[in-house]
Amino acid sequence: EAQVTQNPRYLITVTGKKLTVTCSQNMNHEYMSWYRQDPGLGLRQIYYSMNVEVTDKGDVPEGYKVSRKEKRNFPLILESPSPNQTSLYFCASSWTQGALSYNEQFFGPGTRLTVL
Amino acid sequence: DQQVKQNSPSLSVQEGRISILNCDYTNSMFDYFLWYKKYPAEGPTFLISISSIKDKNEDGRFTVFLNKSAKHLSLHIVPSQPGDSAVYFCAVQGVWDSNYQLIWGAGTKLIIKP
Numbered sequence: 001e002a003q004v005t006q007n008p009r010y011l012i013t014v015t016g017k018k019l020t021v022t023c024s025q026n027m028n029h030e031y032m033s034w035y036r037q038d039p040g041l042g043l044r045q046i047y048y049s050m051n052v053e054v055t056d057k058g059d060v061p062e063g064y065k066v067s068r069k070e071k072r073n074f075p076l077i078l079e080s081p082s083p084n085q086t087s088l089y090f091c092a093s094s095w096t097q098g099a100l101s102y103n104e105q106f107f108g109p110g111t112r113l114t115v116l
Numbered sequence: 117d118q119q120v121k122q123n124s125p126s127l128s129v130q131e132g133r134i135s136i137l138n139c140d141y142t143n144s145m146f147d148y149f150l151w152y153k154k155y156p157a158e159g160p161t162f163l164i165s166i167s168s169i170k171d172k173n174e175d176g177r178f179t180v181f182l183n184k185s186a187k188h189l190s191l192h193i194v195p196s197q198p199g200d201s202a203v204y205f206c207a208v209q210g211v212w213d214s215n216y217q218l219i220w221g222a223g224t225k226l227i228i229k230p
Binding site: 004035040042044058105107108 | 207
């Protein structure tokens, strides 16, 4: 089954304790992305990756790191989490976007993070 | 300043009637306009898209209309069914820093009453 998986689904942590949220896709997609969803703000992009070893900042990258060492995996790292990073996080993947078409993004089920 | 706005946080519609969800955008340089649907405890799933060169796209019960002069996008669901109850996000695709990216609206929660 084609899917994007995220782990963990729920996480409660404390300020300053490093954490990693994993993301994996089995569709051989080049493009992967991390979003956070906050009430009244929709989805905001944190980081994205056009392909292996190619990553770039989205709209709200502060406090986050990513890596893309393999095509299927795109972990999100919070080196020193703070309460303002409490949010619902989504990983997504797709074929590379272009001017002549839209390639739908496939989303993981989400990770609800609470930073105390 | 939000470039994509969904001004109705929620919408309640009787089963069998038409649901109309609206979205306004500010930048005329976007090339694709999208609707995603989200159920609780799941990620968003793609519903329908429309290119900036068209004004209508249909897929079964779902039709998206694009009014470029008004910078307005709408999704019509006819007839509405209980399974349509979900949060609907509109999103627009444009080019920033030479890459195609999406900007999302805040979402509208659609409730279909039996």
